[in-house]
Amino acid sequence: MQWFGKGSGNIEDGRGKPSGGVIGGGIGILVVIVGLFFGQDLTGLVSQLPLGDVGQTEIKKGDPTDKEGKFVNGVLESTNLVWEQQFAEMGKTYEKPVMRLFTNSVSSACGNASAAVGPFYCPGDHKVYIDLSFYQDLQNRFGAAGDFAQAYVIAHEVGHHVQNLLGISEKMQRMRAQLSEKEYNRLSVKLELQADFFAGLWANHAQNLKDFRLEEGDIDEALTAANAIGDDKLQKQAQGEVVPDAFTHGTSAQRMFWFKKGFETGDIKQGDTFNSSQL
Incomplete structure (x- = not known):
């Protein structure tokens, strides 16, 4: 993909000084596996992680000037443009999220988090959090290379x-206390697959942005990433067996299906994973 436009201006860059708290051994590996693309309700998980001097790095606001920072900033701005249009068509106003870049660990409204948790979104402060070293893991550990996989x-x-x-998200959280773990996991899968659909929808409409260009192989890169992080594949790698009742994000096939559906239809009405029979 190529982005020729300006940045989002909604970046908080806290990279630089290592802040300790990297989780080691089996705990770190476990958190990586269950935390990849967790995206929601991290409070109970991340707030308990043992960290060092979280939050001591100076935060720079604005548009990053390095290559990696410029890339994620451009992707964020393209999502802003697409979702502003989508919300306008629904008669709503889109509130742009902030992206917080960090190194090793970070403090959020959802608690403290190590980079081992992977990228996540915190509903408490409307921020997307990412340690860009995650992209190395995405390529080297999960075999999902390419800039569009990162996007x-x-x-x-x-x-x-x-x-x-x-x-x-709020509706789902209200239901959490009323459901068993197995039932809630099923809802979590639907939530995550809808986020995959929304990612595909973004890719569809981003093609029409004057400053954005899809390149050959881009969609395949995204599908490779979706395939690599399916619950079934991650469980098989981690424990040698697949436990469907413990799924929280969906299988590789499901994640690819819903991203592809979002990309092919570009229609937000087609993304109701909660009432779909195709799960």
């Missing part, structure tokens, strides 16, 4: 922001 990560987390603004 998919951001578009998925922004999808959770959209769910938050539309009241979907």
Whole structure:
């Protein structure tokens, strides 16, 4: 993909000084596996992680000037443009999220988080959090290389922001106390697959932006990333067996299906994963 436009201006850059708190050993590996693209309700997980001097790095606001920072900033701005249009068509006003870049660990309204948790969205402060070293893991550990695979990560987390603004996330959280863990996991899968659909919808409409250009192989990169982080594949790698009742994000096939559906239709009305039989 190529982006020729300006940045979003909604970046908080806290990269630089290592702040400690990297989780080691089996705990770190476990958190990486269950935390990838978690996206929602991290409070109970991240606030308990043992961290060092979180929040001591100086925060720079505005548009980053380095290559990696410019890239994620451009992707964020393209999501802003697409979702502003989508919300306007629904008679609503889109609130742009903030993206917080960090190194090793960070403090959010959802609690403290290590980079091992992976990228996440915190509904408490409307921010997307990412340590850009995650992209190295995405390529080296999960075999999902390419700039559009990286863009998919951001578009998925922004999808959770959209769910938050539309009241979907709040409705789900209200139901949490009434459901068993198995039942809630099923809802969580639907929430995550809808975020994948929203990422595909973004890709569809981003093609029409004057400053954005899809390149050959881009969509395949996103589908490769979606395939790599399916619950079934991650469980198989981690524990040698697949436990469907413990799924929280959906299988590889489901994640690819819903991203592709979002990209092919570009119609937000087609993304009701909660009432769909195609799960």
